[in-house]
Amino acid sequence: MKRNYLILTLHLILCLLLAGCWSKKELTDLAIISAMGLDLNAKGEYVSTLQVINPSNVAGGLQGGGGSKGPPVTVYTATGSNIIEVNQIASTKLPRRRYYAHTNLLVIGEELARKEGIGNILDAFERNPEFRMTAVLIIAQGAKASDLLKVMTPVDKIPANKIIKNLRFTEEQWGEFFTINLQNAIKDLTTTGKSTVITGFSVSGSPEQGKKLENIQDSDPETTIGATGLGIFKEGKLISWFEGKTARGTGWILHKLKNTGISFSWMDKEDAVVYQVIREQTKSIPKIKKGKPHITIEVKAEGNIMELRMPADLTDPLVLLKMEKEIEKSIQEELLLALEEAKKNKTDIFGFGEAFHQSYPKEWEKLKEEWHDVRFPELAVDVKVDAYIRRTGLRNNANELQ
């Protein structure tokens, strides 16, 4: 009997081996897609752009002699009526199997974001196990996603990487734009009390020139990509762009800011001193006062004076205190600006609604129907800023011309 079982098992094993491996994917058969872009064309169809990595042009291997100076990425476009179809049509052009597991960037054209909104599109990405939910989402501002993805970038060979790193460091150092990934975006979309905010990138210079490899042969490339605005959404559709101080104000309230520089006027000189924020803490505290919703925003900032363009005695703590007041005023302005704009657009991008939901669930039931259109614009907001100047860099007073 033992022998028979042995034979049976052998048969099973042979069957398994003979039939081949179903889920096997050889590395050389994969087209590693680093970024994907979606646009809407005139007919209302989706146009997808796939940025595929050419590994041999990226990695400096020791074999194969001097690697051919080809572009590190190749871009393919295709048109179709839904996401899956459009990508499958792309496979007619790709020499390999599409592999999305390393797609770290998703670009949505501005037109698509305005007309259709992003809600429906994101479903295909959520459902597919190959996609990473940690992929970064950006909007192509004033351009098509395909144009954005075709631009060659210096320093970082793969443009998708450049955009992602760009976003990450500007979030840290300037604070106007921040990183949103798919998971966050979907979370926001499905929460009644918060609207989505997505950073926008635009192409400066001619997209045609940007496609060419010569673009990066210059020390000063003609065409570059940069973060230029913060896209404000309402009910999944893009409605407006925040830029400059408004964008930074949003960053303050959403507690996305890490370091940034705030210039304020001193002694009647505009932008005389620059205060560099090192750390900040923002709390949005919802309260119901007399049956009406009320939010208190408390900001605590710490930083150093990093540029002094006019004489001032920084060794005197009282001077510093006065400066702190100025800083607080500046910050408060920015915050109020952002709040104004958001209210004007009738969309609660700060998540105040959700805060009410969490703390006052019963009242929220009544508030939530018209939150974005009515309640939010009426929301009473108190902004309190506390700024501290800790240090002044390596010098105390400014150099004085003699």
Place this chain on the structure above:
Amino acid sequence: MEKAKIGAYQLFVLILLFELGSAVLVPIAIEAKRDAWLAILLGMVGGILLFFVYYRLYRFYPKLVLTEYMEKLVGKILGKILSFGYILFFAYSAARVLRDFGEMLLTYAYVNTPLFIVNTLLILVIIYAIQKGIEVLARTGELFFILLYLLAITGFLLLIFSGLFDLKQLKPFLEDGWGVVLKVVASQTLYVPFGEAIVFAMIFPYLKDSKKIKIAGVSGILLSGINLALVMAINISVLGIDLASRSQFPLLSTVQSIQIAEFLERLDVFFMVSMVIGIFFKVSLYFYAAVSATTILFKIKEPSKLVYPMGLAILFMSITIANSYSEHIKEGLVVTTRFLHPFFLVVIPVILLGIAYLKNWGKKRKSQNGAKNTSVSQKG
């Protein structure tokens, strides 16, 4: 019954691995939304009570397993019918869990592989393990318990370092009130996974030190309950209630969100490891209970020969019980949790316990009467 001896610590490990098995991977109690963790904790309490029912039955018949003392309590014919029912129940449960596992693996890792292959591989390993006996299973459990906990703690630490926790997502507390929570407890968490501990009623007689069963069992259920509640709470904090309730496998989505230092990404393989381990033990224990019950019922002399055919039967069952994953889940919610589980896990054992108490009380009475008749006083 085989000649095996398990220690109390091994029982604890087996209970823990069994309870965590598949429950940590599927969205249990998600109808309670943000209070899912609370529903789990309450279910755990219920589970401990059920465990005491099984334990008390064991104390009445320390050398017999569930299907054996069933015959003694309700009579031979009814007992045999019930035993057969339990065999089917155990086999069906094993097939269900196996199907769960296969679907999970196919959904995100091996999309093109047929379900048959994936399930067959696991069944072959389980057959190998069961043939070696419960002692080997227990020892393997001890080894993998350590591995599983190391993985869990590492995952937890990584989650903390990614800064993905947002405890505010757990608010508002009890948004929908106690009603929903209790309903979920009564219809779901009590049975899956805590009530399923009935399989251990087939294993209690193997313990070396029967006094320690109580503490091993209670601590096992306690620890697993806390773990499950914690996992659900983590899922909701990281994903938000919407994503967590829409995900087929919320823990997988949580693990996929980990992104540290640009190279620790997409750690779903760790998820796969814990899944295989957990499901392996769950299916093995159900399978073992089924084989054990069959051996006793049909008085088979060589149980090891029974293992192969039953394994194949469970394999085929797992493939044929449902056409699609949604059907499988729906079947679980409608048929299993509403009818099968309450019947087999709660009603029958409680009735059995009642009968056992009556019999015992009757016996005591008899012995007391007998003592009175013979004029020898006995301390009852």
Place this chain on the structure above:
Amino acid sequence: MPSFFKLSQRKRLRSKVKQQKEDPMKVDELTEPIYPLLEDQLSFIKRKTGNSADVVVRKASFDEKLGIKTAVVYVEGISNSQAINEFLIQSIIMNRELHRKSPVKDPFDILKEEIVALGDIKIHLEWDGLFQSLMSGETIVLVDGCSKALSASTRGGEQRSIEEPGSQVTVRGPRDGFTESIGTNISLVRRRIQNPNLWVETMKIGTVTKTDVSLVYIKGIAKEDIVNEVRSRLKRIEIDSILESGYIEQLIEDESFTTFPTFYYTERPDIVAGNLLEGRVSIMVNGTPFALIAPTVFIQFFQSVEDYYSRAYLATSLRFLRILIFFISIIAPASYIAGTTFHQEMIPTQLLIAIAAQRETVPFPAFVEALIMEVAFEILREAGVRMPRAVGSAISIVGALVIGQAAVQAGIVSPAMVIIVAITAIANFATPSFAVAISARIIRFLFMVVAATFGFYGIILGILVLAIHLTSLRSFGVPYFAPLAPLVPSGLGDSVVRTPIWALKKRPSLIANKENQTRMGENQHPRPNKSRGMVPRNPQEDQE
């Protein structure tokens, strides 16, 4: 089913054949008693040994008057010629005036008690015993007219002196190793355990070779059941030759369908002594320096004797390292294959691009590439073993150059693969026990196949199967994975970690005798004198 019938047919044939065949092991002649006449005796001996040139027969007669003829028979080469000359032949020849002392006594007794000046003498009544003694190096003294023979122990001959053991070299610790002579080996152990409870039971196993096999244990510390079991298994062996302890290991082990050893073997007497003190049993075989130790648990193969001579922290970290190394040597190539073939999402993007770039030029799929590299490495390793020392270094250069550089540049394998194979090979060499390292090599290939077919799922299942297999093994009744599974908390102090010596108060409970488990007194933790530290000093002391 035809195969069924063939099976039973074959069984029937086999049993028939068994009955008809004679047992070739037994030779009937030798059970006969010894012939009385000297000439007959000597001619029988000569015939039996085929007139072998090294069987020396020295006739002598003692006592002038009685004229009793004797013969001294010994085998040159395995006996100590000097002892024979001095204490036997000389004694016999010099003894001329025996009749004066005791005329009526049996010459045999005279021989035994007054002439043979050696210790360890035996009297043989049958040829069987006589030949056993003769062939093991003892000298036979035959007396004309007696059906008895006297054998005296004169074992000697050329042997290897005690040197440093070839395997299991340590930095700290004794440097003597076993040799091929069982007497020397037992003496090395005795020197370390100077206790009368160290019992040595010797038996001859092997019907043709009649090898001396000794069972060594410490009475009172070793479990009686285990000793009895070992003894009965040894007695059950029926084989013509025992040339090495490996034969015995394979004949009495618990489970032969496994790649993992259930016996521990060693060349070092301090290891044997240490294990005996924990309650284990040792089997020593004449002709080999490797002694067996039973029962064993898996974790022993990751412990080196140096762990006990070093301090706890070093020992513990080294043990962790070894376990990690073992896992690497099993799983590394399989993980690489699984990662690059099934689960590319796991690899960070930059690394993936680098690997993809490398693999662009390689024509084979990852599995075949791994297989080629691993097989090539195994071939290299075997070649290195066979090569004479002088050429050995050439192998390493050839190996490194050919495989490493040229294959990569020719585009046959990718550099990443070379790195993986190199790491695996080094990890394999670092495993402390050779037997386990060999198992790891075999298992590594199985894992590679499984990984190539099923990816990480296959690897996990493989680990499961491995764990189930290992935990189901037993070594003389002791579960192979104790003290980890089943968990024996008292044994944990010396398993994966090594708590300091003063914490290891008890012997392993599964192996040692229950009554005799405490081996250390209380409070053995070294406590320095309180005179250090901030203690008020006696001012008068300072003045002195």
